[in-house]
Amino acid sequence: MxxxxxxxxxxxxxxxxxxxxxxxxxxxxxxxxxxxxxxxxxxxxxxxxQRRLPLARRVDAPDVVSGNGHEHAIAYTGSSSEVYGARATINVWDPAIEEVNEFSLSQIWVLSGSFDGTDLNSIEAGWQSGQSGALR
Incomplete structure (x- = not known):
C-alpha cells in the first residue's frame, strides 16, 4: 500500500x-x-x-437584488476549479403567496458551462409554492 x-x-x-x-x-x-x-x-x-478567503466578486456578476423583486446569491469557483458537492439549508415552512402573480421559491442550483447555450449543465433542487397554493 x-x-x-x-x-x-x-x-x-x-x-x-x-x-x-x-x-x-x-x-x-x-x-x-x-x-x-x-x-x-x-x-x-x-x-x-478551515475558513477560506472570501470569494472575490466578479465584475460581470449580476446584482443579488434586481429590480424585479428576485433575491439571490451567487458563488463562482473559477474556470478550472472542480466541485465535488454542494449543500444548502432551505426554509420551506409555510411559504406565503400574497399576490395573484407571485410564487415563492427556495432552491439550490449547481451550474457548469457557459450561458451562451452551447454547453450549460444544471442540477437543481428546491421547493416552490405558486398561486394555486400547491407546494411542489
Whole structure:
C-alpha cells in the first residue's frame, strides 16, 4: 500500500497493519482518535473545515437584488476549479403567496458551462409554492 505522497509502504488504516483488506462490499470508515480531537483549536471547531478567503466578486456578476423583486446569491469557483458537492439549508415552512402573480421559491442550483447555450449543465433542487397554493 502506498500513500498519496509517495513515502512508501504505509498502514493508513488499522486493519492494513496485519495485511488484510476491507471486506468486499463494505466501505472503510476511519475512526476518530483522541489525537484527532486534540489537534483542533477547540471542541467547537472540531470537524469543521478551515475558513477560506472570501470569494472575490466578479465584475460581470449580476446584482443579488434586481429590480424585479428576485433575491439571490451567487458563488463562482473559477474556470478550472472542480466541485465535488454542494449543500444548502432551505426554509420551506409555510411559504406565503400574497399576490395573484407571485410564487415563492427556495432552491439550490449547481451550474457548469457557459450561458451562451452551447454547453450549460444544471442540477437543481428546491421547493416552490405558486398561486394555486400547491407546494411542489
Amino acid at each position: 502506498t500513500n498519496n505522497h509517495g513515502a512508501g509502504d504505509v498502514a493508513w488504516q488499522n486493519w492494513h497493519r496485519n495485511g488484510t483488506r476491507c471486506p468486499k462490499g463494505t466501505v472503510p470508515v476511519r475512526r476518530t482518535t483522541v489525537h484527532d480531537v486534540l489537534r483542533s483549536k477547540s471542541l467547537f471547531d472540531y470537524g469543521k473545515k
